[in-house]
Amino acid sequence: MPDGQSEKTENEAMPMPPQAPTGPAFAYFDQDEEAKALGLFEILSEDSSYDPANTARFDKALSLDLYRGMLLTRLMDKQFMALQRQGVLGFYAETLGQEAAGIGSAAALSSQDWLVPALREHGAGLYRGMDFGNFVAQLFGNANDVTRGRQMPLHPSDPATRYVNMSSCIATQLPHAMGIAMGIQIAGDGSEVCMGYMGDGATSEAEFHVAMNFAGVRKAPVVMVCQNNQWAISTPGTGQTASETIAVKGLGYGIESLRADGNDILAVYEVSKYAVEKARRGDGPTFIELLTYRVSAHTSSDDPSRYRDESVTKVWRTKRDPLVRMRVFLEKNGWLSEADFEAMVTQIEAMVRKSVEKQRDVTMPPLSSLIQDVFQTPWWRLEEQLATLEAIVD
């Protein structure tokens, strides 16, 4: 990447300790298919109480790493939304309240795996090592942007970490995710897994059913993750489906389907790890519903107070906040002091500010970039059109 190499170390994932889950909560996995799809797997309850038998895998390094990933997502979202309001950025969408769902699931992937995102996985991409400078360059659509300013802001893409460019058209990414998994089956050495994300709204689209059908039939190494934040812009979950849960839809396609508390990052990590390890063994796809809530507006172009009861949002913002839940867990274990927390905040905020300062004055992509990435070598017709355009601009 042209920029941001020094920032890369700031958000690299830590190696995962290879411990197997053991505690009573894991009896969830021994239930019949329907009970799993209708139930809700949880490790850290709302008041952060937990059975230590369920948290054996989460040592200090992994726990702090997961928390830092969520904190980075929240703090950068706040700064980028402020920049959007100041007119510096054209568009932005927060993941406020959903940080555990994105980070906890992506944390189960290894570096060679693929992540096919929907709208709210940019934090997860950065957690997996997406270059921060590259991400900010895409927000500005400047000359450092690998997509050459052709996408709306917040459509990052990072070939180095196999973070695939987001498709704005809802659910169109799901056949892509399933197709990548089929490609792994055909051409890979069997060690890679693809994780494809969607919102609850995407499960009503045709592409969801196409992808799930093929994934089930081909037993593809794909993990389909639905961040059920209970809203699709102004459509609530009750207006989206008559199904009892979203997870249960997977059973019709012969896909094992799990359902977890999406605001409990330890639970999200465990169900995701289970699914990723299963896919890597060649035992086929898993569908995961993560129950969470979109605390923020849909995007910077939306005002949710016009269509929903914000007193409900307040409960999710306070009592059910995934960062508070995990922070109490860290404090109970003596792994995060107030001073450690303050230092983490200062370091993240400074990194975001520094990167914005670096990227905001970078020039637009050159006109000649218009014909790049269309063919391997631009053909004469495109060269001719570019010359005409350059003459007009001059």
Ligand SMILES: Cc1ncc(C[n+]2csc(CCOP(=O)(O)OP(=O)(O)O)c2C)c(N)n1
């Ligand atoms: C095919 C298609 N239809 C409609 C839209 C407009 N649109 C953009 S986001 C969105 C809602 C998405 O909801 P959901 O899948 O639950 O994801 P969330 O935004 O809640 O993360 C809609 C309707 C679109 N982008 N693509």
Ligand SMILES: [Mg+2]
């Ligand atoms: Mg939604």
